[in-house]
Amino acid sequence: MTKLSDNLSNLKEFSVSQLSTLLKKYIEEGFTFIKIRGELGRVSRPASGHIYFDLKDERSVLACIIWRNTKNVESEFIKEGLEVSAVGKLTTFSGQSRYQLIVSDIAPAGAGSMMAMxxxxxxxxxxxxxxxxxxxxxxxxxxxxxxxxxxxxxxxxxxxxxxxxxxxxxxxxxxxxxxxxxxxxxxxxxxxxxxxxxxxxxxxxxxxxxxxxxxxxxxxxxxxxxxxxxxxxxxxxxxxxxxxxxxxxxxxxxxxxxxxxxxxxxxxxxxxxxERKKLLEKTNDLGERLIRPIFSKINQDWKNLDQIGKRLENIKYILADYIQRFDISVVRFPDILINYIQKKKEQLLLIKTSVIEVEAMGKDLLVKSSLLKALGKDLSQQIDDLVRNKKNMLFNDSRLHDSLSYKRTLSRGYTIVRDKKMKLVRNKGAAIEEKILNIEFEEGLLAVKVSELKS
CATH class of the missing domain: 3.40.50.261 (Succinyl-CoA synthetase domains)
Incomplete structure (x- = not known):
């Protein structure tokens, strides 16, 4: 008994609080942040807002706490029986002489638990x-x-x-x-x-x-x-x-x-x-599809212009008929007027030789004279109207001829290519066969020599 007392006297003595503080220091310094996996048990949610629960496996139980001010922790899934992984710092609670985990993050661990969440x-x-x-x-x-x-x-x-x-x-x-x-x-x-x-x-x-x-x-x-x-x-x-x-x-x-x-x-x-390559291919295809109908329309318009040009070549013959009729009317008019006057004179002579009284004959003469003047005036007006209408028709036909003439197209910058016989050259193949070409501009013809073909 004396020997045991001597051994106790040689040991350093600690108070309960000192020992608890020392154990707390060793545990907290030895285990900073750790990750623990286990099954939730005994979950408690007091009015303070903190969450107390146990993590357990087949043989051991670890007390855990989530303080209410812990950020970014979802707590809805924390239910007894769920398998979770918790991250936190290990410490001690001296009031009950136990160690516990202060949790800073927690998530379901098992596949079933995670899928349920x-x-x-x-x-x-x-x-x-x-x-x-x-x-x-x-x-x-x-x-x-x-x-x-x-x-x-x-x-x-x-x-x-x-x-x-x-x-x-x-x-x-x-x-x-x-x-x-x-x-x-x-x-x-x-x-x-x-x-x-x-x-x-x-x-x-x-x-x-x-x-x-x-x-x-x-x-x-x-x-x-x-x-x-x-x-x-x-x-x-x-x-x-x-x-x-x-x-x-x-x-x-x-x-x-x-x-x-x-x-x-x-x-x-x-x-x-x-994909840039496919985008470029699509852009080029759309460009070709856009250009194709434009060139087709231009070619068709050239054909239409050519046909109009051929028709305009015959307009001088159409106008010639009207001009000839007008000239004939102008030439014949004096003879018609003279014949008319002559007939009236003959009628007047006949009247003079009649047995009509002089006074009646004079009145009749005045009436006839007035009628003659009116007829002459009316005839003159008709002739003026006829001449004016013919002039207007001639002027309009001439303007139509000018507007539809291929020379009007040349004035907008176009040209016409002809061979040495002044026939139209319609394509590149025909141009190659000719040695000399005549290019018609608005101002006149320009003879050019075909030297080489460029693609």
Whole structure:
């Protein structure tokens, strides 16, 4: 008994509080941030707003706490029996002589738990209308600047960049972010909001289109793209967004809220820009289709002009008939007038020799004279009208001849090519056969010699 007392006297003595403080220091310094996976048990939510629960497995139980002021922690899914992964700092609680985990982040761990939470969030966003097709924006046909939100170390960015350069090179801006792990969802949301915040006058331009993506992985690897903060950042973006998360079989919540979903990051680049080669081919084809009917119309108009020119050559014969009739009328008019007057004179002589009284004969003579004057005046008016009408017809026909003449076409800068016999040369083949060509301008003919053919 004396020996045991001597040993106790040699040991350093601690109070209970000192020992608790020492253990707390050792545990907190030995375990900074740790990640623990287990099954939820005994969940308590007191009025203080803190959440107390246990993490357990087959043999052990760990007490956990989520303080009410812990940021970016979703607590709706924390229910007894759910498998989760929790991140936090290990410490002690001296009041009950136990160690516990102060949780800073928690998420479902098992595939079943994560899928259940995913479906719950999906249903919530559907009810809010975030996945409604009416909310989706139209992608620009050929964006000048493309913003990419992804990791700077993975192959995703290089795949997107290479595919864009192959199809249609664009100005690309990378906003590097972690695509999985702690704080990755916050960084992804910050990048989307940051691109939307760019205004004119900054050192780099505001993108016309965003690609948000990463490579393939497990459900846990892709979980950052299922977080509410990322989904809401995508839904509130004023810039159209293409989601390109994982492979074709992978699905995340931002695929539903994005304006367009691409099965892979490479496919996102193909959606973002058209293929320049095909675009040029289509442009050239449309150009040819546009030019073809124009040339056809020009050729048809030339044919019509040629036919009109041939018809105008006969107008002088048509006008000659009217001119001849007019000349005949002018020549015959004096004879008609003289004959008419002569007849009237003869009638007057007959009247003089009649037994009519002188006074009656004088009155009759005055009446006849007045009638003769009226007839002469009327005849003169008719002759003037006839001459004026004929002159107008001749003037109009002459103007029609001038307006329809091929020389009017020459005055607008066109020319006519004729051979040495002054026949029309209608195509290049006919021109090659001739040694000498006559080119008719408005001012006259110009003889040229055919020396060589150029394609």
């Amino acid at each position: 995913l479906e719950k969030r999906k249903k919530k966003f559907i009810e809010e209308g975030l996945f409604d097709s009416k909310r989706k924006k139209v992608l620009p046909f050929l964006p000048k600047v493309i913003g990419v939100v992804t990791s700077e170390t993975g192959a995703v960015f290089s795949d997107i960049l290479n595919r864009l350069n192959e199809r249609f090179p664009r100005h690309v801006i990378l906003w590097p972010v972690p695509v999985q792990g702690k704080d990755s969802s916050e960084k992804i949301a910050e990048a989307i909001i940051g691109f939307n915040s760019i205004i004119d006058g900054w050192d780099f331009p505001r993108p016309d289109l965003l690609i948000v993506g990463r490579g393939g992985g497990s459900l846990e690897d892709l979980w950052s793209f299922n977080e509410e903060i990322v989904v809401r950042a995508v839904s509130q973006s004023k810039i159209p967004i293409i989601s390109a998360v994982g492979h074709e079989t992978d699905n995340t919540l931002i695929d539903y809220v994005a304006d367009r979903r691409a099965p892979t990051p490479t496919a996102a680049a193909e959606i973002a820009v058209p």
